[in-house]
Amino acid sequence: MIKVDPQAWQVMVAHAEAKFPNECCGAMIGRIDGDMKNVVSAEPMENAYAGAQGARYELRPEDLLEADRRARAAGLDLIGIFHSHPDCDAYFSKTDLENSCPWYSFVVLSIKGGKFDHANSFLPNAEQTAAEKEDLIWPKS
Amino acid sequence: MAKVLIPTPLRQYSEKQDSVELTGSTVGEVLGALTAKFPDMRKQLFNDEGKLRSFVNVYLNDEDIRYLKKDATPVAAADTLSIVPSIAGGSAGVAPPPLASLSNDEIMRYSRHLIMPEVGMEGQLKLKNASVLLVGTGGLGAPLGMYLAAAGIGRIGLVDFDVVDFTNLHRQIIHGTKDVGRKKLDSAADTIADINPNVKIEKYDTMLSSENALEICANYDLIIDGTDNFPTRYLVNDACVLLKKPNVYGSIFRFEGQATVFSYPGGPCYRCLYPEPPPPGLVPSCAEGGVLGILPGTIGLIQATEAIKLILGVGEPLVGRLVLYDALAMRFRELKLRRNPECPACGDHPTITKLIDYQEFCGIPHHEPPPAPGLKDGEIDPVEVKEMMDRGSPFLLLDVREPHEYLICSIPTSKLIPLGDLPKRVNELDTATEIVAHCKSGVRSAKAVDFLKQAGFKKVKNMKGGILAWSDKVDPKVPKY
Numbered sequence: 237m238i239k240v241d242p243q244a245w246q247v248m249v250a251h252a253e254a255k256f257p258n259e260c261c262g263a264m265i266g267r268i269d270g271d272m273k274n275v276v277s278a279e280p281m282e283n284a285y286a287g288a289q290g291a292r293y294e295l296r297p298e299d300l301l302e303a304d305r306r307a308r309a310a311g312l313d314l315i316g317i318f319h320s321h322p323d324c325d326a327y328f329s330k331t332d333l334e335n336s337c338p339w340y341s342f343v344v345l346s347i348k349g350g351k352f353d354h355a356n357s358f359l360p361n362a363e364q365t366a367a368e369k370e371d372l373i374w375p376k377s
Numbered sequence: 378m379a380k381v382l383i384p385t386p387l388r389q390y391s392e393k394q395d396s397v398e399l400t401g402s403t404v405g406e407v408l409g410a411l412t413a414k415f416p417d418m419r420k421q422l423f424n425d426e427g428k429l430r431s432f433v434n435v436y437l438n439d440e441d442i443r444y445l446k447k448d449a450t451p452v453a454a455a456d457t458l459s460i461v462p463s464i465a466g467g468s469a470g471v472a473p474p475p476l477a478s479l480s481n482d483e484i485m486r487y488s489r490h491l492i493m494p495e496v497g498m499e500g501q502l503k504l505k506n507a508s509v510l511l512v513g514t515g516g517l518g519a520p521l522g523m524y525l526a527a528a529g530i531g532r533i534g535l536v537d538f539d540v541v542d543f544t545n546l547h548r549q550i551i552h553g554t555k556d557v558g559r560k561k562l563d564s565a566a567d568t569i570a571d572i573n574p575n576v577k578i579e580k581y582d583t584m585l586s587s588e589n590a591l592e593i594c595a596n597y598d599l600i601i602d603g604t605d606n607f608p609t610r611y612l613v614n615d616a617c618v619l620l621k622k623p624n625v626y627g628s629i630f631r632f633e634g635q636a637t638v639f640s641y642p643g644g645p646c647y648r649c650l651y652p653e654p655p656p657p658g659l660v661p662s663c664a665e666g667g668v669l670g671i672l673p674g675t676i677g678l679i680q681a682t683e684a685i686k687l688i689l690g691v692g693e694p695l696v697g698r699l700v701l702y703d704a705l706a707m708r709f710r711e712l713k714l715r716r717n718p719e720c721p722a723c724g725d726h727p728t729i730t731k732l733i734d735y736q737e738f739c740g741i742p743h744h745e746p747p748p749a750p751g752l753k754d755g756e757i758d759p760v761e762v763k764e765m766m767d768r769g770s771p772f773l774l775l776d777v778r779e780p781h782e783y784l785i786c787s788i789p790t791s792k793l794i795p796l797g798d799l800p801k802r803v804n805e806l807d808t809a810t811e812i813v814a815h816c817k818s819g820v821r822s823a824k825a826v827d828f829l830k831q832a833g834f835k836k837v838k839n840m841k842g843g844i845l846a847w848s849d850k851v852d853p854k855v856p857k858y
Contacts, residue, residue, distance in 0.1 A: 259467050292467035297434045301461045313385035321468040323595040332466035337432040339386035339462060349592040362421065
């Protein structure tokens with residue numbers, strides 16, 4: 237289960253809505269305690285995908301490395317990646333799966349007509365052939 | 378000794394250490410030492426062929442080793458190695474990983490599909506992975522919803538804000554007598570779930586509008602228009618053109634219907650056929666003109682057939698052809714339709730780039746002016762008419778409805794002259810006699826009163842609310858229709 241704190245959630249949704257109709261991406265920083273992951277802060281990152289970004293995103297490894305360093309310095313960990321699906325449901329697409337990594341939670345935010353609609357979290361396997369849905373808790377206003 | 382930073386998720390394999398000091402003169406040697414020390418980490422980093430997994434990047438200090446000498450990159454004692462995943466993705470227009478198999482129950486259910494090579498397992502999976510939006514769950518939506526559900530469409534969206542009424546039941550077979558008064562959405566969803574519980578139903582309890590149409594339609598592979606008004610037809614058309622989704626169109630009136638597929642790549646859209654809406658009131662709705670109850674069955678199933686064909690990718694789609702159906706002659710005709718390069722929606726230089734105000738476009742005022750309270754000049758309340766009858770006042774009750782309506786119900790002592798016959802039968806009336814005209818709801822009798830006044834009748838009144846109001850206020854035994 238992954239729980240996102242209100243402040244981090246606000247950053248994620250605002251970033252996703254601001255980048256609409258393009259996809260956004262970023263990192264989630266927090267703590268892992270047994271089965272419970274807690275996101276305490278979110279870091280928006282630049283979508284480095286070279287082509288049209290309406291349905292694609294790419295994270296720069298350097299940015300992730302930097303985020304990981306900052307997290308360590310703060311006594312926290314990089315625990316997840318978020319990205320948005322503009323005018324599309326929050327599923328884990330074939331493209332998502334084939335470019336995923338099994339080490340993190342992947343939170344997908346569905347943004348419809350520029351507004352947040354719903355979200356899901358996924359745990360892909362190492363072979364990039366399947367992703368398991370993970371319980372996601374975000375603050376409901 | 379070089380330092381290797383261990384990412385959080387891999388620390389479960391490194392005895393919880395966030396960094397490890399290891400010896401080796403190249404990156405390859407250091408990583409070899411790492412997996413020798415922590416064997417369980419090996420399958421996280423390397424695939425079965427011993428190569429680094431596609432999502433694993435290794436950085437020497439701030440440099441990606443791919444741009445150095447890869448595994449052979451030399452490592453000095455003060456260097457730090459980092460393991461960084463490469464991550465990308467995106468909806469990319471790719472549907473979620475398709476459901477790749479049918480359950481045994483589904484195989485049994487769809488067996489008559491599966492044994493046809495044109496459908497087969499591949500086609501049935503296409504249907505299961507397909508999503509269809511039905512705009513309206515009325516006459517056309519009823520057979521559409523039921524047959525598409527039975528055929529195994531995976532996800533069906535329903536848009537309706539209406540409530541089931543007795544007058545719907547002669548054609549809207551997705552709703553039953555027990556459903557009168559329920560929301561059409563709930564009643565339709567129950568019927569669909571009963572026909573095929575494998576269907577995922579998504580309900581939109583709203584009127585499709587410029588504000589929500591793109592958002593709702595974007596979630597579906599194709600849109601089926603089952604509505605009966607012009608603003609929604611143009612709205613569905615424009616939304617489909619903007620979203621590049623097929624719009625399976627059907628329309629019905631009395632004994633005739635039409636069907637085609639709009640907004641298909643290369644094909645025309647509704648605006649190519651009708652660039653402008655008709656003036657309000659020119660084309661009567663089914664409520665005004667009537668409709669043969671089984672007609673929407675025929676047209677709705679032409680739409681359902683086209684939807685299934687588009688999803689399966691078989692046959693010749695009904696694109697660029699408008700099918701005209703005449704139930705009385707039992708004849709189908711076909712008109713050729715072409716995409717208009719000048720079309721404001723789907724033409725070469727479209728001017729409609731977002732949804733507009735479709736009520737205004739169709740000349741319909743946003744809010745009907747509220748009816749004036751009480752009786753207008755020249756109107757009389759049914760209760761007062763009854764009192765005149767009881768008093769024995771001399772007057773003529775003139776029924777201006779059609780003969781077939783008179784057979785449904787009538788008010789005793791009334792004289793029937795249909796509105797259309799009034800000019801040639803006006804000599805049957807006496808200007809000296811007080812006349813009260815009535816029809817079903819008061820609209821046609823108001824026209825009759827206007828006509829009679831122009832013809833020199835001074836003592837004419839319109840019974841407000843027609844025979845429907847008579848049934849409500851005076852005699853509930855008179856049926857409403």
